[in-house]
Amino acid sequence: MPTEAPTLTPADFASDQDVRWCPGCGDYSILAQMKKVLPQIGVPREKIVFVSGIGCSSRFPYYMNTYGMHSIHGRAPAIATGLKAVRPDLQVWVVTGDGDGLSIGGNHLLHCIRRNVDLKILLFNNRIYGLTKGQYSPTTPLGQVNKTAVMGVIDNPLNPLSIAIGAEASFVARSIDVNIKHLGEILKRAANHKGTAFVEIFQNCNVFNDGAWDYASKKETKFDTVVELEHGKPLIFGKNRDKGIRLNGTEPEIVELGKGIKEDDLLFHDEKSPTATLAYLLSRMQYPAMPTPIGVFRAVDAPKYDVELGKQVEAAKAKKGEGDLNALFNSGDTWTVA
Amino acid sequence: MPTEAPTLTPADFASDQDVRWCPGCGDYSILAQMKKVLPQIGVPREKIVFVSGIGCSSRFPYYMNTYGMHSIHGRAPAIATGLKAVRPDLQVWVVTGDGDGLSIGGNHLLHCIRRNVDLKILLFNNRIYGLTKGQYSPTTPLGQVNKTAVMGVIDNPLNPLSIAIGAEASFVARSIDVNIKHLGEILKRAANHKGTAFVEIFQNCNVFNDGAWDYASKKETKFDTVVELEHGKPLIFGKNRDKGIRLNGTEPEIVELGKGIKEDDLLFHDEKSPTATLAYLLSRMQYPAMPTPIGVFRAVDAPKYDVELGKQVEAAKAKKGEGDLNALFNSGDTWTVA
Amino acid sequence: MSTTTVEPVATHPKHVSPLPSATIRFAGDSGDGMQITADQFTRTSALLGNDIATFPDYPAEIRAPRGTLAGVSAMQVHFSSDEIFTPGDALDALVVMNPAALKTNLRDLRKGGILIANQDNFQKGDLDLAGYDSDPLQSQVLEDQYQLFKVSMTKIVREVCKDTGLGTKEIDRCKNFFALGLVYWLYGRDLEPTLRFVRDKFATKPEIVEANTRALQAGWNYGETTDAFASSYKIEPAKLPPGTYKTVMGNQALALGVLAAAKLSGKELFLGSYPITPASSILEDLSKFRNFGVKTFQAEDEIAAVTSTIGAAYGGAMAITTSSGPGIALKGEGIGLAIMLELPMLVINVQRGGPSTGLPTKTEQADLFQAVIGRNGESPMPVIACRSPAECFDAALEAWRIAVRFMTPVMLLSDGYIANGSEPWLIPDFNKLPKIPVHHPGPSESGEQFLPYQRDEVLARPWAIPGTKGLMHRIGGLEKQDVTGNVNYEPENHEHMVKTRAKKVENVALEIPLQEVDGPEAGDLLVLSWGGTYGACRTATEACREDGLKVAHAHLRWLHPFPRNLGDILKKYKKVLIPELNTGQLRTLVRAKFLIDAQGYNKVQGRPFAVQELINEIRKQLGMATAPPKKENAQIAELAGTAADAG
Amino acid sequence: MSTTTVEPVATHPKHVSPLPSATIRFAGDSGDGMQITADQFTRTSALLGNDIATFPDYPAEIRAPRGTLAGVSAMQVHFSSDEIFTPGDALDALVVMNPAALKTNLRDLRKGGILIANQDNFQKGDLDLAGYDSDPLQSQVLEDQYQLFKVSMTKIVREVCKDTGLGTKEIDRCKNFFALGLVYWLYGRDLEPTLRFVRDKFATKPEIVEANTRALQAGWNYGETTDAFASSYKIEPAKLPPGTYKTVMGNQALALGVLAAAKLSGKELFLGSYPITPASSILEDLSKFRNFGVKTFQAEDEIAAVTSTIGAAYGGAMAITTSSGPGIALKGEGIGLAIMLELPMLVINVQRGGPSTGLPTKTEQADLFQAVIGRNGESPMPVIACRSPAECFDAALEAWRIAVRFMTPVMLLSDGYIANGSEPWLIPDFNKLPKIPVHHPGPSESGEQFLPYQRDEVLARPWAIPGTKGLMHRIGGLEKQDVTGNVNYEPENHEHMVKTRAKKVENVALEIPLQEVDGPEAGDLLVLSWGGTYGACRTATEACREDGLKVAHAHLRWLHPFPRNLGDILKKYKKVLIPELNTGQLRTLVRAKFLIDAQGYNKVQGRPFAVQELINEIRKQLGMATAPPKKENAQIAELAGTAADAG
Ligand SMILES: Cc1ncc(C[n+]2csc(CCOP(=O)(O)OP(=O)(O)O)c2C)c(N)n1
């Protein structure tokens, strides 16, 4: 099937529409990575569908030379679920924003994740409503002053990864728009995961919330504010990789390496740990109290709704035989008039 | 203010409408406990409002001689948020079901919890749609056969407490319809918590999902299948309280007491632990793999949306003075025509 | 009078009087199995060749304590030797299993009708629950107004079943079969079909089979032997078109219809739905058909239901969503998207009493506005309505045929009355049903941009589905340029697209049949109806014509667009009467379009029209004397109480 | 011609020609500050006493790269010595800062109009971005058709600002003030108000003040000194009613209106809303008013927005929710609940182009059906529409007055044209505004059950709020018994309640003013309009009457119910013309109710009516010659391109 794929280049994935994001928007870099990664995945373009809601981020499908739907606000996960239910052969991506996905679309996201529908969900988190010009979103920090929070936000923000993990997610990851190497890797991991792959991408809205993620993207700070998760490896960070995370009961703490503390004393990452408690614990680590983790928090295999649905159809056919309408029509009490 | 209260009896909280649940429904016992507890809380009846959505459970307000609204499906948390925002003086209870609260109403529940609006939310979990006669709900176990899952449920169920914890809940608890002493205590705790108090109540629908919680409610089994959480105490269970839960990394495990294992080796419960990781860990414990915890999982103090909103109003008035409309009208560039 | 005798006493055979038709109702507590009882009577009568129509009266969606008014469950059966179109108005016979059933149903029994009561359930406690302070069965007025039969069903059944090895509780559950047996005798029906049913159903529980058999027999014997009943009745088979029949309820026929439509168009059927009364049973039925490739998705809410349906339609399936008024309200935004995307799908609304949660278990026709124009922006979509339980099957085929032909969502309206009512369905031969053609453009190597909004002669766009090589394209909810489908804000393009979407839907009128009329081609009055009122309107207008009135009847299947010839038809009558179970929604649409002073006859009681009500209204419209409203006997009113008690 | 001279050269004072009014437009890249420029021109003209009306043309909701067609931002100002009601049709003057602005705006400039272009921005790169292969400023046709002025704004501004200590980037940001200064000179406006604005705004940045001052002055000097401009124009102050004025945009006036309504009814204002174009700014404005006790709640979605509003209304606040078409669709079910609960609240719909996401930044009137009858079940609610930016204030007061008087949600319709347009507002004295009476029943010791659905003479129920001793009661979405409010399934009760809710809303007609008519009481044609088309319809009908035509104008404020006398008025004219920015929604409602053959004039282009379009249509309706549609110069068409490019 992936016959055509190998020969493709990023350019082959560019649609004929000109990109209409603000100059400097983090979305550009994500788009670039996606075009770079897809040829490597090896799925033909006509087998790929991008479904989005409404928002700057949700313009994404227009710029990909694949199938796509720019739908209505917040509903992309539900649309994608219907699509995938009838077309398990397609690779379906959902592109959403912190408002589209977590505010109006929160319920669909939740249920899509818990059903573990085989979708790749990218949430571009710029901590603001970009398209509507700067109202706060469910991820805007407390106290931030903006168009609709003139005296500062009092709505305690959501943590997208904690929500996903609370909703039984089988794959949870985080990356950063400008960390292109890392982002590319994560997109690949998501593409190859079977089941709902939920990825939060720190994205800079340089017009309405510029610098929201500077601490994590600027090279002056990022080594001390971000910890990269690697399966089976201890949590180490710092410019000189001299700091680590150690577990104290159920609480993580920062420790200096050396001074009697060895790597083995540190918390080792395990994407596949039996319960999601570790993933949840990691999702709670946040700058400034802790370095913010990026990478794959959790990746386990679990039944996929779309696959199970297909299996039921097969099982039913195997058991009762391909449905016969005349037989169905004539089942039960019938009588004949001559 | 609670002048009238002390003299009240459960009967004073009964409305004049006859109760219309099926004979034997778990809802009766919850209703009874509520009527028993409220007089002890000491809030006058006219200061109490019950808001519900649609479902058998959502009939609740009709049976309470307080203010109440039986609204539309899934929206009770949003309605209650609006009510509480303008009337912080009221004690507002939300009664919802596993379908009303977690299916159609999931998004409102999520956002209400993360805003920590000062509401007491009771989710009657009977793992089925009762009112509409037996379709599965988001908490129905995988594989269960019912009206809409003729070949068995393939929608991986949600864990109400994990969701609440993932949504930054400040108070999370669980009890059981027939465990009336425990239920009464939990209702009291919820009533006295400031902020969103989220309580899952195992409730038996004896018509469409009879016995869903037998393991936890029947005395033959409950001692070995349920562990009662107590703040500051180790997790011990079993008919002869000879079994305990120990922490192994981030995973809980069952151990036999004695045989060299002392209480101090066990996991001690802490409602107030700095992060919610412990609460999350506990929410993952489920029969049969583990005993199912009941009690208060988490109870911490956090800013409440309705209170903060009121504070902003006060602060603004203090800073700018009580708004003067004529001044506002005439602000900015004006000109006068003689 | 009452007795506990059960031994068949040899008696001279009783007199049998022939009847053209009869309407009976079984009423009792929700626990008394009245639905099954009526169901058996229906099937038996059907097998016997009568035409039939039934209508249940379930208790409201709440459960109520045993014996209370709120707990009463009833089912009505109209059976006849002629073709019939409604479950009947006034009752010829009423069976009540307890006082609550008597109170909530007595009002519908015609003067002189047969009233059979299980007097064993008229104890003090039962009377209290129903709010009677004295036993109504003792009141002389019942004896005077009706043929009252007080039967000790409980006692008799306990007696005849005592040695079956069952406990009293189980034995008492057989009471309903005693009542059934008695009514079978009364209308000369054969016991065998029901006995067969019992044997199959309880194959593994012989003692239950035995008990039910004895109870049924005892009921029959009771009629035959006791001198309580002077005579029984006979209703000859109806002359129905030849073929094989079965009784279907509306929702059941809808489920079969969409399934057939999918197969006829070579499609996999996808249903995205969220349960809601009275639509749930469509989801429940279709979820049984996995082996037909049916994929049912129980969504988290109605918004996910409709949007998942859009996703499935984009994927190339036959995608439908089902709900009722409040759920359809939630789907409005999604339907708007489907209209913009121009994807084929069905939105099925089984209407119930509104507004808001309203009367979930009652019927109404008040969602017509919502269907035709209840969305933001200029968002036209075709709207079709079912007219009766069996016809739901055809309506589903027709709706899907139009949806794929015009690449548009179609709203299909049913209602609680159709959904739960039943009638005989002439079973079609699937292989003889016309195929529903669907075309998907094939792969393209040209390398040129595919044009998703290039239209055909009826303005339908191509249904290109993901997976097709070379046809990659993007669609969305923003206004788009015609032909290319690219986002476009040009003023003239927007107007062009608004008009194009409207014109496309208008074009549906080119592919639906012209409107037909029953009765004179021109005359004094035309009754224009739609949806579930078909049966009552047809019966009433036929009756009026038999009385020599120049009254015709046109029943609309398509509410939007209207048939091309409707305007001309309306002009041919001095008066147009539009009876609706709402405050006049079709009337508003017709007046606006045709500027005729159509009159309305409107009832918003959660109940269907009675034929007599319509006849009276028609006569009134024609300035003729109408049967005086049967003024109610005050004492009966007493005993009947009001449904209000049924809260 | 072009120059870089800036030193004022002493010249003979130029000729000044008087004008009754003028319409100008500033167009440039989103980054060029055209909104501020036009804003300054508006305020200055207002202070000078002209009547004014403005209308912006923002780029669509997407951001676009600099210099592209999609990135063009423009604002139009109509200023006059007479009372005016629209932002004007054809432009008398157009300022374009780059080729893209020329391309997307040229079409609206009248023949012979003034065209001022910043020629420094017409370099190869700029031309490419706009899709010109050659410099349009060089094309003879522009010289022939218009008064073309090519000005080196960038160069001049860099020149005059070079020693301000600012970098080139900052200096270039002052270009727009050069253009402003030039236009000030052209229409004889005083620079001082703008200089004051600059001084205040950049108080802390003296060099910016300096640069802008120089740029503004240079622009003025350019007009005064270069011989490019032969003469300037003068527009006398208008004779507006005496009082203090300020310019307001529609959404701003709505925010002030609901705030005033809350205070006048002694209520705390609660707004439950979810952001959506073009309604967001109401939420944004109101969130600034905490010190007025305003509580704004940015909900997670529109459903939470409307239901939180219901909760706040139950709690006794003045509760409102704001949105646009797609959001209102989502609120439908919640509105149905509010109708059932009979609680007062406002649902504000700032309409935009539909269906679905449609044209978010464009205006339309296509949500009227949705407002009046777009819900499930029989769910009537009053509907009122604003007619102009300043009038939004009064409409808000009126809407709330009716909501509390009748205990009902009220739908208030505005649109993108009103929301973003601006005009002078005669500032009222708050203390002189009539109070809005609200009554809440007080505590009761009686111990009797409170009756929440006991109605007054207009059928309104009492607004008993939680916290009131002795009035504990439960309300909900199921049908309820009148008076008691208890759940009730009785057929007659349901019909009674359906009729009662409808009658209550009909009663609103008793408390709203009778419909007024401008022009002859009877005649050949009545123009019936609603909403934002008021200004165009009024201006057009007045013009027609000046031409001696017997044309009258009636503008509806209440769309449901209609004023009591509307039917009589309609009968008095030979023809009724209903112009709407939709396909004929009011027309449908009017035809259905009054059975008159009302004609429609419909435009669905996301743009308001031009006065001339209406005049032509009116003349056409009266069978008179109409000004021939100015057929476009082909070469101009070339240069103008189409808005399509503006994707
Ligand atoms: C039903 C509906 N409600 C509201 C809107 C307005 N709206 C469009 S996008 C958006 C939020 C966008 O924020 P986000 O999802 O974070 O995307 P971003 O623009 O930041 O990438 C809103 C409120 C809409 N289009 N439809």
Ligand SMILES: Cc1ncc(C[n+]2csc(CCOP(=O)(O)OP(=O)(O)O)c2C)c(N)n1
């Ligand atoms: C908008 C809408 N959709 C669907 C329904 C139908 N409905 C009513 S209650 C219910 C689910 C009830 O389940 P749950 O919340 O678990 O309550 P329970 O009856 O089990 O206590 C549904 C689907 C409705 N009333 N309104």
Ligand code: SF4
């Ligand atoms: S507004 Fe923000 S998110 Fe949207 S395109 Fe511009 S920079 Fe990007």
Ligand code: SF4
């Ligand atoms: S259906 Fe179930 S939940 Fe509902 S009242 Fe009956 S027993 Fe209780």
Ligand SMILES: [Mg+2]
């Ligand atoms: Mg965002």
Ligand SMILES: [Mg+2]
């Ligand atoms: Mg439930």
